[in-house]
Amino acid sequence: MPPVQDLDLILDQVRSLLAHGQVEEAAATISALRPAEAADVVAALHPADGADVLEELEPQERADVVEELDPEIGAEVLIELDEDERTDVANRLDVESLSEFLDEMAPDDAADVLGDLSASKAKAALDGMDQPDEVRGLLEHDEESAGGLMIPHVVAFRQSMTVHQTIEFLRRAKPDEETSYYLFVTDDADRLIGVVSLRQLIVADPLTPLHEIMSEDVFAAEVGTDQEECARLLARYDLLALPIVDDDRKLVGVVTADDLIDVIEEEATEDIYHLANLDADEDVYDNIFRSSRRRLTWLFINLPTAVLAGWVVSRFTGTIQLVPILAAFVPIIAGQGGNAGIQTLTLIVRSLALGEITLRDSWRTLSREMAIGLVNGLIFGLCVGLLGMFWQGSPMIGVVVGGAMMLNLVGAAISGTVVPLGLRFLKVDPALASGVIVTTVTDVTGNFVLLALATLLLLTNT
Amino acid sequence: MPPVQDLDLILDQVRSLLAHGQVEEAAATISALRPAEAADVVAALHPADGADVLEELEPQERADVVEELDPEIGAEVLIELDEDERTDVANRLDVESLSEFLDEMAPDDAADVLGDLSASKAKAALDGMDQPDEVRGLLEHDEESAGGLMIPHVVAFRQSMTVHQTIEFLRRAKPDEETSYYLFVTDDADRLIGVVSLRQLIVADPLTPLHEIMSEDVFAAEVGTDQEECARLLARYDLLALPIVDDDRKLVGVVTADDLIDVIEEEATEDIYHLANLDADEDVYDNIFRSSRRRLTWLFINLPTAVLAGWVVSRFTGTIQLVPILAAFVPIIAGQGGNAGIQTLTLIVRSLALGEITLRDSWRTLSREMAIGLVNGLIFGLCVGLLGMFWQGSPMIGVVVGGAMMLNLVGAAISGTVVPLGLRFLKVDPALASGVIVTTVTDVTGNFVLLALATLLLLTNT
Numbered sequence: 068m069p070p071v072q073d074l075d076l077i078l079d080q081v082r083s084l085l086a087h088g089q090v091e092e093a094a095a096t097i098s099a100l101r102p103a104e105a106a107d108v109v110a111a112l113h114p115a116d117g118a119d120v121l122e123e124l125e126p127q128e129r130a131d132v133v134e135e136l137d138p139e140i141g142a143e144v145l146i147e148l149d150e151d152e153r154t155d156v157a158n159r160l161d162v163e164s165l166s167e168f169l170d171e172m173a174p175d176d177a178a179d180v181l182g183d184l185s186a187s188k189a190k191a192a193l194d195g196m197d198q199p200d201e202v203r204g205l206l207e208h209d210e211e212s213a214g215g216l217m218i219p220h221v222v223a224f225r226q227s228m229t230v231h232q233t234i235e236f237l238r239r240a241k242p243d244e245e246t247s248y249y250l251f252v253t254d255d256a257d258r259l260i261g262v263v264s265l266r267q268l269i270v271a272d273p274l275t276p277l278h279e280i281m282s283e284d285v286f287a288a289e290v291g292t293d294q295e296e297c298a299r300l301l302a303r304y305d306l307l308a309l310p311i312v313d314d315d316r317k318l319v320g321v322v323t324a325d326d327l328i329d330v331i332e333e334e335a336t337e338d339i340y341h342l343a344n345l346d347a348d349e350d351v352y353d354n355i356f357r358s359s360r361r362r363l364t365w366l367f368i369n370l371p372t373a374v375l376a377g378w379v380v381s382r383f384t385g386t387i388q389l390v391p392i393l394a395a396f397v398p399i400i401a402g403q404g405g406n407a408g409i410q411t412l413t414l415i416v417r418s419l420a421l422g423e424i425t426l427r428d429s430w431r432t433l434s435r436e437m438a439i440g441l442v443n444g445l446i447f448g449l450c451v452g453l454l455g456m457f458w459q460g461s462p463m464i465g466v467v468v469g470g471a472m473m474l475n476l477v478g479a480a481i482s483g484t485v486v487p488l489g490l491r492f493l494k495v496d497p498a499l500a501s502g503v504i505v506t507t508v509t510d511v512t513g514n515f516v517l518l519a520l521a522t523l524l525l526l527t528n529t
Numbered sequence: 530m531p532p533v534q535d536l537d538l539i540l541d542q543v544r545s546l547l548a549h550g551q552v553e554e555a556a557a558t559i560s561a562l563r564p565a566e567a568a569d570v571v572a573a574l575h576p577a578d579g580a581d582v583l584e585e586l587e588p589q590e591r592a593d594v595v596e597e598l599d600p601e602i603g604a605e606v607l608i609e610l611d612e613d614e615r616t617d618v619a620n621r622l623d624v625e626s627l628s629e630f631l632d633e634m635a636p637d638d639a640a641d642v643l644g645d646l647s648a649s650k651a652k653a654a655l656d657g658m659d660q661p662d663e664v665r666g667l668l669e670h671d672e673e674s675a676g677g678l679m680i681p682h683v684v685a686f687r688q689s690m691t692v693h694q695t696i697e698f699l700r701r702a703k704p705d706e707e708t709s710y711y712l713f714v715t716d717d718a719d720r721l722i723g724v725v726s727l728r729q730l731i732v733a734d735p736l737t738p739l740h741e742i743m744s745e746d747v748f749a750a751e752v753g754t755d756q757e758e759c760a761r762l763l764a765r766y767d768l769l770a771l772p773i774v775d776d777d778r779k780l781v782g783v784v785t786a787d788d789l790i791d792v793i794e795e796e797a798t799e800d801i802y803h804l805a806n807l808d809a810d811e812d813v814y815d816n817i818f819r820s821s822r823r824r825l826t827w828l829f830i831n832l833p834t835a836v837l838a839g840w841v842v843s844r845f846t847g848t849i850q851l852v853p854i855l856a857a858f859v860p861i862i863a864g865q866g867g868n869a870g871i872q873t874l875t876l877i878v879r880s881l882a883l884g885e886i887t888l889r890d891s892w893r894t895l896s897r898e899m900a901i902g903l904v905n906g907l908i909f910g911l912c913v914g915l916l917g918m919f920w921q922g923s924p925m926i927g928v929v930v931g932g933a934m935m936l937n938l939v940g941a942a943i944s945g946t947v948v949p950l951g952l953r954f955l956k957v958d959p960a961l962a963s964g965v966i967v968t969t970v971t972d973v974t975g976n977f978v979l980l981a982l983a984t985l986l987l988l989t990n991t
Contacts, residue, residue, distance in 0.1 A: 088887055113746070115765050237731050248710055248727070248769070265710070265727040269699050284575065302794060303577050305787035307710065307769055324786050325767035331790065332764060335797035336879055339804065343875035344868060351880040355897060359904040362872050366865060366905060370912065373864035381857035387849065394856040395843035398863060398972055402835035403828060406806060406965075410824050413805035417798055418813040425550055435817060442821040443828060450832065503868075510860055 078108050085116055094123030097132075106135035109144065118147035122352070126152075130159035138164075142171035145180065149350065154183040162188075166195030169202070175218055175326070178205040182215075213297050214290035216330070217311045217320030223253040226260060226278035230271045233263075251310050251318050252281045258316045261285055287312045290319060297322055298330045299422050338420055341498035342413060344369065369503050376401065376510035383518035386526060392459055393521050396451075396468045400517050403447060404475035404509030411436050411483025412505050416498045419491055426492060433484045440480025448473030467524055471517035475509060482508040540570050547578055556585030559594075568597035571606065580609035584814070588614075592621035600626075604633035607642065611812065616645040624650075628657030631664070637680055637788070640667040644677075675759050676752035678792070679773045679782030685715040688722060688740035692733045695725075713772050713780050714743045720778045723747055749774045752781060759784055760792045761884050800882055803960035804875060806831065831965050838863065838972035845980035848988060854921055855983050858913075858930045862979050865909060866937035866971030873898050873945025874967050878960045881953055888954055895946045902942025910935030929986055933979035937971060944970040 077096060084093040097105045097120055109117040109132060121129050121144065133141055133156050145153055145168055157165055157180055169177040169192060181189040181202065193199045201219050208214025222240065224233055233250065250268065252261040261281030271280045287310045288297050301309055301324060309327070311320040337347040344365040349358065380387070380397060387394055415432065418424045424432055452469020456462050482505045487497035539558060546555040559567045559582055571579040571594060583591050583606065595603055595618050607615055607630055619627055619642055631639040631654060643651040643664065655661045663681050670676025684702065686695055695712065712730065714723040723743030733742045749772045750759050763771055763786060771789070773782040799809040806827040811820065842849070842859060849856055877894065880886045886894055914931020918924050944967045949959035 088889055113766065234731055237728070241732050265731065266699070269696055269727065269731070270703050302787075302790050304575065307786060324769060324790070325764075328764050328786070328790060328793065331793055332797070332883070335794070335801070336883070339797070339801050339875060339879050342801065342805070343871050345872050345875060349876060351876055351886055351894065351897075355900045355904065358897075359901045362869070362901065363905055363908060365872070366869060366909065369865060369868045370861075370909065373861040374916070376864065377857040377859075377861040380860065381854060384853035384856070387853045387856050391846035391849045391853075391856075392843055394846070394849050394853075394859065395839040397839075397856065397859055398842065398976065399832075399835040399839040401860060402838065402968070402972065403831060406831045407824070407828060409805050410807050410827070413801060413807060414811060414813055417801050421794070421798070424813055427550055432813065435813075435820075438817045439821045439824065442817065443825055446825060447828065447832065454836070506864070510864065514860065 074104060074107055078111050081108055081112070081120070085112070085120070090119050091123055094120050098124055098128065102128075102131040103135045105132045110136055110140045114140070114143035114147045117144045118149075122149060122152050126155050127159065130156045134160055134164055138167040138171045142168045142176075146172060146176045150183060150348065151350070151353075153180060157184055157192075158188065162191045162195055165192045169193075170197050173218055174201040174205055175216055177202045178215065179210070181206060182210050208290060211294045212290065213288045213292040213294065213309075213311045213322055214320075216294055216297070216326055217290075217322045219320040221251065221310075221318065221321045223251050223257065223259070223318045224263070224277055226252050226254060226276065226281070228277050229273065230268055230275050230277070230280070231273035233268060233277060234273075248307050249310075249321075250277075251285070251321070252277050253318055256315075257318065259285060259287055259310055259312050259318045262310070285310065287316070287318075288322070289313070294327075294330045295334050295420070298327045298334070301327045302331065303422075334420065337496075338416055338498045341496060341500075342409075342416060342502050344500070344502055365503075368500065372503055372507035372510070375507065376514055379511055379514045380518065383522060386518055386522045390464070390521060390525055392464070393467075393518065396455065396471075396517060397514055399451065400468065400471050400475055401510045401513040403451075403472060404479045404513045405506040407440065407443060407476050408479035408483040408505040408509045409502060411440070411480050412487055412501055415484055415487045416501065419487065419497050426488060429488050432488070433481070436480040436484045437477065440477045444473035444476035447476060463524055464521075467520045468517065471513065471520055474516050475513040478512045479505070479509045536566060536569055540573050543570055543574070543582070547574070547582070552581050553585055556582050560586055560590065564590075564593040565597045567594045572598055572602045576602070576605035576609045579606045580611075584611060584614050588617050589621065592618045596622055596626055600629040600633045604630045604638075608634060608638045612645060612810070613812070613815075615642060619646055619654075620650065624653045624657055627654045631655075632659050635680055636663040636667055637678055639664045640677065641672070643668060644672050670752060673756045674752065675750045675754040675756065675771075675773045675784055676782070678756055678759070678788055679752075679784045681782040683713065683772075683780065683783045685719065685721070685780045686712050686725070686739055688714050688716060688738065688743070690739050691735065692730055692737050692739070692742070693735035695730060695739060696735075710769050711772075711783075712739075713747070713783070714739050715780055718777075719780065721747060721749055721772055721774050721780045724772070747772065749778070750784070751775070756789075756792045757796050757882070760789045760796070763789045764793065765884075796882065799958075800878060800960045803958060803962075804871075804878060804964055806962070806964055827965075830962065834965055834969035835972070837969065838976055841973055841976045842980065845984060848980055848984045852926070852983060852987055854926070855929075855980065858917065858933075858979060859976055861913065862930065862933050862937055863972045863975040865913075865934060866941045866975045867968045869902065869905060869938050870941035870945040870967040870971045871964060873902075873942050874949055874963055877946055877949045878963065881949065881959050888950060891950050894950070895943070898942040898946045899939065902939045906935035906938035909938060925986055926983075929982045930979065933975065933982055936978050937975040940974045941967070941971045 081093045081096055097108055136144060181192060204219060205215060248265060250263045251259055252263060254260050261283050262285040263277055263281045267280050286300055286304050286306060288300060290311055290313055297309055307324045309322045310318055311322060313319050340347050340349060346361040349361055448469040451472045452465040455468040456465030486501045486504050490497045490501060543555045543558055559570055583594060598606060643654060666681060667677060710727060712725045713721055714725060716722050723745050724747040725739055725743045729742050748762055748766050748768060750762060752773055752775055759771055769786045771784045772780055773784060775781050802809050802811060808823040811823055910931040913934045914927040917930035918927030948963045948966050952959045952963060
């Protein structure tokens with residue numbers, strides 16, 4: 068174990084390793100230190116970098132280092148840890164330290180941490196906090212709503228205050244960095260009526276009242292608004308913060324851009340993973356058995372659907388025995404259908420997520436996708452039909468495989484549209500499990516149409 | 530056509546339609562007006578809403594309305610239009626109006642519009658501008674780099690300036706809203722050395738020099754940095770703007786959070802669409818033939834790979850004729866393999882996009898995925914083996930289908946990892962076409978292993 072005077076040297080070394088993306092090596096360097104020394108090194112890094120290094124350590128070692136951090140820095144590092152690791156650390160910390168850390172966090176962050184703990188652990192940590200009230204209030208809101216994401220109790224400014232009074236107030240109150248790029252202006256009943264940016268405040272004449280310089284075009288969300296909807300508002304109207312109001316349009320909090328950027332990334336990751344039948348919190352650094360278990364669930368859902376598609380084939384073994392080349396067309400018809408279905412499905416899921424379509428557009432979207440499916444079905448039906456005809460020298464095989472391809476591509480368009488819109492209608496995530504359903508439909512339809520057509524046209528003719 | 534005095538009524542009606550998501554109906558209402566009146570209504574909406582309505586109009590009608598807008602408002606609406614529609618409008622506007630609009634835009638936005646025009650049209654529009662220099666400078670940078678995204682020539686503040694001098698300067702210069710949430714501080718050689726937020730400025734003592742209140746932890750990107758990397762920095766370090774520096778660390782511009790939020794959404798959409806074999810600019814409102822053509826390209830790439838999988842089956846028609854139930858296992862083995870391969874692929878693609886893994890982690894990632902593939906392969910090999918055994922009453926069929934399943938899931942893990950990492954190594958988008966490659970590998974491997982094993986074990990034993 069190196070003597071303490073080498074810590075500066077070690078810090079330089081860790082910084083340089085991190086600059087080259089060698090997080091594992093940086094973690095190994097820190098792992099060789101005593102927890103208190105390791106904490107000194109971590110404290111000197113940006114919290115996001117410190118968290119990255121900590122994520123590479125063993126769970127108990129990680130908690131020991133965090134325990135040694137100043138509460139102020141520990142709070143920042145804790146927030147930057149991945150959810151799983153953060154919860155693990157919070158569970159290993161003794162309740163007193165945990166409460167100290169929570170007191171140093173923004174209330175919305177503290178609520179996030181507490182939301183992942185067991186009820187008894189969360190209660191104990193809350194009871195140990197100096198200022199638990201705001202956090203308690205936030206915990207009443209859905210974690211994925213504006214209310215669960217907001218920084219509560221932001222300062223509102225009365226419309227009659229002058230620019231000078233406002234600046235003096237800011238000088239005295241020194242509000243949090245995070246909440247103060249916009250100043251929100253309220254009327255006498257505390258209702259949100261406008262917004263003033265710090266820039267407007269600085270360039271305005273000191274004696275002007277706020278209502279003369281404020282912009283009345285102020286976008287706000289309600290406490291219960293879903294976080295995805297908040298992110299859409301922010302992105303659409305190029306905002307840096309979104310004020311949150313209650314039923315009476317009274318200002319109750321503000322959601323900041325940095326939190327909504329995280330929401331945008333998380334929701335995109337969730338859609339991507341759900342479309343691929345992965346758990347939303349699958350992580351490339353999870354241990355093998357946790358990952359394996361997560362994926363098994365999905366593969367087990369997929370298995371019976373694949374067996375169903377296989378079972379359809381098994382009903383036609385007589386036909387296959389007479390015309391075995393049909394078995395070669397099974398993956399072709401089903402594969403193209405699955406591909407086209409996933410194209411449609413993905414477009415619909417992403418367009419729903421970005422707010423480009425809503426359920427109101429269902430009919431328009433369905434007819435558009437069916438038309439595309441028909442055009443592509445005719446083209447590929449012709450291609451595969453010609454392939455079947457010339458490969459096997461039988462026009463009838465051409466008709467069978469071409470017809471099956473065409474029908475399957477239209478079916479793919481219909482299921483690719485109806486499944487995500489139906490899930491949204493049922494208020495389920497449109498990406499969730501929809502890939503399995505759509506490919507099941509295309510596999511089953513494809514196999515059935517191919518083999519039933521073949522039985523009808525080929526066997527009666529031979 | 531309604532008389533002009535009804536415009537307020539129409540505006541209320543349009544606002545209420547938009548509030549209920551009825552964009553088409555709002556567009557129809559506007560479409561009934563003369564272009565000049567329609568422009569008055571559009572001008573009264575938020576630019577993002579105005580653009581939504583305009584997107585529903587016929588191309589020439591849309592250009593006619595935009596032409597009637599004040600240049601200042603027209604510029605904002607133009608920027609909010611989808612890229613295809615924006616380019617179409619710009620092409621239909623006469624060059625003089627276009628130049629006027631461009632003069633009103635932030636230089637980075639103007640460069641975006643010009644970048645999508647033909648060289649001759651862009652040159653004519655640039656020549657007609659009052660201040661083309663900044664835009665010309667930006668056009669020299671890659672559109673997807675920090676240089677192409679930044680607002681150039683932001684004001685830098687010398688470290689020796691006092692808070693009072695800085696505020697006075699801001700009062701006089703009235704810098705753009707967009708660029709002024711952070712003030713960037715430079716040394717005597719114009720090199721970026723710190724950052725001061727407007728909040729710090731307001732609460733500080735007026736006589737303090739900036740270098741005493743500035744934060745020296747300032748994250749910056751270089752002009753050539755890829756926009757995805759810039760977005761990662763912003764999201765990771767919770768910034769609202771990212772300063773852009775040249776080789777000598779001289780401040781040359783700033784990229785703002787709103788532009789990087791768009792980058793985050795665009796890049797996520799691109800990954801999602803590429804994973805599903807869709808064009809990155811596929812749009813749910815494109816016309817049917819454009820969409821059909823875009824998807825056909827991808828389906829045509831998929832077809833030969835599906836035919837390849839089918840061809841493998843066709844080499845074993847003899848085996849299938851003797852044991853036709855094998856045809857029923859073709860979709861089961863291939864389907865599970867494809868599903869598992871896409872799980873791995875998607876995890877790798879998204880982890881690369883979020884910067885959670887890099888090429889340095891290739892070996893670690895591959896061994897992890899192979900281990901998961903082996904565990905899942907053993908489990909599903911056993912399941913399907915038992916299914917085959919009891920369904921057909923033949924232990925040998927169980928061994929054949931179970932073994933094929935196991936080998937295919939390991940193959941899926943390998944191809945799901947190697948394909949995206951290989952594409953990244955070749956500096957190609959890891960999401961692009963990787964789904965087709967991975968499912969081809971799993972289809973071909975699955976079919977071949979199944980039927981070859983069957984030929985080996987079943988035919989020699991019967």
